[in-house]
Amino acid sequence: IRRRGVDIIVALDTSLSMLAEDIRPNRLVRARYEIESLIDRLEGDRVGLVAFAGRGFVLCPLTLDYGAAKLFLDSVDTNTISVKGTAVAEAIRLAIRSFGSTERKYKVMILITDGENHENDPLQAAQEAAEAGVRVFVAGVGTPEGELIPIRMGNRVEYMKDRSGNFVKSRLDEETLQEIARITDGAYVRAQGGRVGLELIYQQIAEMEKRDLGSRRYTQYQHRYQWPLALAM
Numbered sequence: 001i002r003r004r005g006v007d008i009i010v011a012l013d014t015s016l017s018m019l020a021e022d023i024r025p026n027r028l029v030r031a032r033y034e035i036e037s038l039i040d041r042l043e044g045d046r047v048g049l050v051a052f053a054g055r056g057f058v059l060c061p062l063t064l065d066y067g068a069a070k071l072f073l074d075s076v077d078t079n080t081i082s083v084k085g086t087a088v089a090e091a092i093r094l095a096i097r098s099f100g101s102t103e104r105k106y107k108v109m110i111l112i113t114d115g116e117n118h119e120n121d122p123l124q125a126a127q128e129a130a131e132a133g134v135r136v137f138v139a140g141v142g143t144p145e146g147e148l149i150p151i152r153m154g155n156r157v158e159y160m161k162d163r164s165g166n167f168v169k170s171r172l173d174e175e176t177l178q179e180i181a182r183i184t185d186g187a188y189v190r191a192q193g194g195r196v197g198l199e200l201i202y203q204q205i206a207e208m209e210k211r212d213l214g215s216r217r218y219t220q221y222q223h224r225y226q227w228p229l230a231l232a233m
Contacts, residue, residue: 004210005045006106007062009098010035011091013113013141014080015053016160017170020114020147023191027141028078030191031112034198035073038110039066041202044210048098051076052091054083054119058098088113089120092180096132104133106211110201111180114142115173122176126183135208136184137201141191142172 012035018028039047047069049059057080060072088111095109109129129136146169149160160168174190181188187204189197 002212004212005043006108006205006208006210007046007048007099007101008042008108008110008205009048009050009062009095010038010110011050011052011056011095011112012076013053013086013088013091014051014076014078015086015116016078016084016149016151017086017114017116018141019078019151020142020149020170022143022147023141023194023196026150027114027191028076030194031139031141031196032073032076034196035112036070038198038202039069039073042066045205049073049076050091050094050098051080052087052094053078053081054085054087055081056087056091056094057081058094061098062100085119086113086116087119088115088122088176088180089125092122092125092129092136096129096134099132099134105209107132107134108205108208109134109136109184109186110139110198111136111177112139112141112196112198113177114170115140115177116170123179123183126180130184134184136180136186137204138177138181138186138188139191139196139198139201140172140174140177140188141196142170144172144174145169146171 023030046062048062060069099107151158178188189200
């Protein structure tokens with residue numbers, strides 16, 4: 001049996017803005033659900049997970065063990081990364097390093113974020129990804145108009161405010177995310193209808209050229225006892 005596929009690293013934004021509820025139950029929970037569904041659809045592709053907020057962290061290196069990847073995914077929340085913010089550029093660079101291979105093909109990054117970048121230049125990082133042969137497929141979650149960020153404390157719900165006491169709205173930076181996808185020859189989808197859109201991204205990944213990721217040889221026995229039994233009778 002030969003396993004053919006591509007290497008896929010899913011980078012999930014775990015910043016506080018992902019608690020916005022313009023996608024039910026909220027952006028982060030919905031994204032986790034769709035990532036799990038994506039993993040269930042993989043057939044031979046290696047998958048890895050990166051969580052990022054103010055900095056990035058590799059939750060799961062590239063693996064063919066889909067069960068292990070889903071276990072790591074179940075642990076993700078807004079406390080996974082202690083440094084607050086949204087460092088899209090660092091997430092892209094971390095994914096580039098996580099592929100390891102210098103081969104300029106078979107490498108896919110799925111970036112799930114609202115695009116509100118607070119650190120460095122994500123377009124420069126996208127250029128580095130393109131040079132490394134990494135195609136970035138971006139799922140933009142949120143709306144350009146923005147959504148309040150709920151902070152739940154027991155049974156009480158408050159909304160995030162800035163230092164001036166004004167309510168903070170998380171807005172989708174669609175222009176930047178579209179440019180990241182364009183630079184890396186990937187694709188951009190916006191979450192709509194209560195879904196993040198990973199099924200559309202998977203359809204495009206499934207059409208990519210595959211490479212051999214491993215093989216296994218096994219023996220399958222077939223019963224032939226009927227023939228000598230008939231002769232013996």
